[in-house]
Amino acid sequence: MTIQGTVHKYLDNVDTDVIIPARYLNSSDPAELAKHCMEDIDADFVQKVQPGDIIVARQNFGCGSSREHAPLAIKAAGVSLVIARSFARIFFRNAINIGLPILECPAADEIAAGDALRVNLDEGIIENLTQGTVYQAEGFPPFLRNVIEKGGLLASIARS
Amino acid sequence: MSMTMTQKILAARAGLPDVRAGQLIEAELDIMLGNDVTTPVAIHEFEKAGIPSLRDPDRAVFVLDHFTPNKDIKSAEHCKQIRVFARKHGVRNFFDVGRMGVEHAVLPEQGIVVPGDCVIGADSHTCTYGALGAFSTGVGSTDLAAGLATGKAWFKVPSAIQIVLTGAFQPNVSGKDLILHLIGRIGVDGALYRSLEFTGPGVRNITMDSRLAIANMAIECGAKNGIFPVDSVTLDYVRGRAKRDWRVFAADADAPYDEVIQIDLSALRPTVAFPHLPSNTRTVDELEAARERVAVDQVVIGSCTNGRIEDLRIVAELLRGKHVAEGVRCIVIPATQQIWLDALREGLLEVFMEAGAAVSTPTCGPCLGGHMGILAAGERAVATTNRNFVGRMGHPESEVYLASPAVAAQTALLGYIAQPQ
Numbered sequence A: 001m002t003i004q005g006t007v008h009k010y011l012d013n014v015d016t017d018v019i020i021p022a023r024y025l026n027s028s029d030p031a032e033l034a035k036h037c038m039e040d041i042d043a044d045f046v047q048k049v050q051p052g053d054i055i056v057a058r059q060n061f062g063c064g065s066s067r068e069h070a071p072l073a074i075k076a077a078g079v080s081l082v083i084a085r086s087f088a089r090i091f092f093r094n095a096i097n098i099g100l101p102i103l104e105c106p107a108a109d110e111i112a113a114g115d116a117l118r119v120n121l122d123e124g125i126i127e128n129l130t131q132g133t134v135y136q137a138e139g140f141p142p143f144l145r146n147v148i149e150k151g152g153l154l155a156s157i158a159r160s
Numbered sequence B: 001m002s003m004t005m006t007q008k009i010l011a012a013r014a015g016l017p018d019v020r021a022g023q024l025i026e027a028e029l030d031i032m033l034g035n036d037v038t039t040p041v042a043i044h045e046f047e048k049a050g051i052p053s054l055r056d057p058d059r060a061v062f063v064l065d066h067f068t069p070n071k072d073i074k075s076a077e078h079c080k081q082i083r084v085f086a087r088k089h090g091v092r093n094f095f096d097v098g099r100m101g102v103e104h105a106v107l108p109e110q111g112i113v114v115p116g117d118c119v120i121g122a123d124s125h126t127c128t129y130g131a132l133g134a135f136s137t138g139v140g141s142t143d144l145a146a147g148l149a150t151g152k153a154w155f156k157v158p159s160a161i162q163i164v165l166t167g168a169f170q171p172n173v174s175g176k177d178l179i180l181h182l183i184g185r186i187g188v189d190g191a192l193y194r195s196l197e198f199t200g201p202g203v204r205n206i207t208m209d210s211r212l213a214i215a216n217m218a219i220e221c222g223a224k225n226g227i228f229p230v231d232s233v234t235l236d237y238v239r240g241r242a243k244r245d246w247r248v249f250a251a252d253a254d255a256p257y258d259e260v261i262q263i264d265l266s267a268l269r270p271t272v273a274f275p276h277l278p279s280n281t282r283t284v285d286e287l288e289a290a291r292e293r294v295a296v297d298q299v300v301i302g303s304c305t306n307g308r309i310e311d312l313r314i315v316a317e318l319l320r321g322k323h324v325a326e327g328v329r330c331i332v333i334p335a336t337q338q339i340w341l342d343a344l345r346e347g348l349l350e351v352f353m354e355a356g357a358a359v360s361t362p363t364c365g366p367c368l369g370g371h372m373g374i375l376a377a378g379e380r381a382v383a384t385t386n387r388n389f390v391g392r393m394g395h396p397e398s399e400v401y402l403a404s405p406a407v408a409a410q411t412a413l414l415g416y417i418a419q420p421q
Helices: A030-034 A069-076 A089-098 A106-110 A142-149 A153-159 B005-014 B039-048 B073-089 B103-109 B124-132 B141-150 B175-186 B208-216 B232-238 B284-289 B309-319 B337-345 B348-354 B405-414
Strands: A002-009 A054-057 A081-084 A102-104 A116-120 A125-128 A133-136 B024-028 B031-035 B060-063 B093-095 B118-121 B135-138 B152-156 B160-166 B195-199 B225-227 B259-264 B271-273 B281-283 B298-301 B329-332 B380-383 B399-402
Touching: A030 A069, A069 A089, A081 A116, A089 A102, A089 A142, A089 A153, A089 B141, A106 A133, A142 A153, A153 B039, A153 B141, B005 B024, B005 B118, B005 B135, B005 B195, B005 B225, B031 B039, B031 B103, B031 B141, B039 B073, B039 B141, B060 B073, B060 B103, B073 B093, B103 B124, B103 B208, B103 B337, B118 B124, B118 B141, B124 B135, B124 B208, B124 B225, B124 B232, B135 B225, B141 B152, B160 B175, B175 B208, B175 B259, B175 B271, B175 B281, B208 B225, B208 B232, B208 B309, B271 B284, B281 B284, B298 B309, B298 B405, B309 B337, B309 B348, B309 B405, B337 B348, B380 B405
Parallel strands: A002 A054, A054 A081, A081 A102, B031 B060, B031 B118, B060 B093, B118 B135, B160 B195, B160 B259, B195 B225, B298 B329, B298 B380, B380 B399
Antiparallel strands: A002 A116, A116 A125, A125 A133, B024 B152, B271 B281, B271 B399
């Protein structure tokens, strides 16, 4: 699967409270959550984001709460992929479980806001079309690839 | 093969003779927990997948604690949805208003989690139960739904950091100061994907309420879980409340640890995490030496970290016969119905009321900026809670300083962050 999009860049420790503030958690409707995605860290994000865009951050993306509302809001805002140097572990599980593609890439720091990326998800190859560079991300172990291919955790359970 | 305490529990619950760090396993779950924010999403996933029934309703626990007593119509609808689901599927561990408390205070108190358990909860602070010698970790709603359906969850076996504790706390220093110190030392991702295993001769000098506060914040340095050995303090706590038999696991003497960190409890000082990360710590000594005066508008005492009876006793001791500073709003939230009742019977609530504090029914409320104490732009709070991210307690331009119950109480009296006397 290939993804192409423009980069929105953030720094270290982007927490789930800024991805989707708790004052909006009285809803669990992804479309409603998407309206407030990244509001407390980047007030214009929802206006700027285009379908297929890519979020890139540095260390420990998604730290804090276990709210699945965070990856749901990002996905429903139209974001196709999140790339970070590392992810907080609950966010990592949640993203896989709901089918939001994520990649761990040590070279995430070199990617800048506004860069155009083309990403081969299966092989973890990230082409930076703006800078003319290529990065290699960590691939998923077969167990997780199976969850993703079956369309998320519950779909894989319901089928077996 | 030698294993950490966490690995021993995971191996037993996966039915394997041993496990090693990095291995993917499927483990049997003893308890799966959801709250009023995360359970509606789990119910949606569960029903969408067409799963007819829970694998075992007695292993499910639902606690309505975040936006309860319901703050608005949307929250009320979510709680109603969980109520209907619990009734339909025969979930008896259902904690509604009048019975509920902050989830991570309720489960240990009611003996629902016991040593040796393997627990998931759709709440990041589920790591609290490591204080009892259980493996316990936070997950999302879809993982909860899968656990409800199958009774199992997949895990990547973690490696561990060993925290070796020696000595005993000085007066007015508690578990909260220890965990803030540790997070300040290793950073908010210092234990990412790993276990924190607390060991050493200092463990026996730490009360259960302090252990619960320490394990509670393991997630704030990225850890998968934080765990304490089972000793006489644990067994004294568990006896008389455990709803099931427990199992005692211990790390091997030569267990493999990535890293060893030594902490002398007697060297720890009252510690505060400044905005906007729990790792942004300074001791109150340092603040006073720099003659820095951090004035506050609100003090919140409660939460799954520090809303237990020992915390309330410490606060009452400091507030007794005195009055909260003018211009400071002090909100005290006993974490469960039982703690509320104990605080009432011990006369603590009277001390709080006479000191000019407000006492609330149990709720997570202000900790996550839900209700019952939201901050306006430019306002500052000292809180005994666990997170101080941007906008955590309200307006994105408000600030939260994390501290122990003793520091919070002294701050309420003086109106600025101060050394408990």
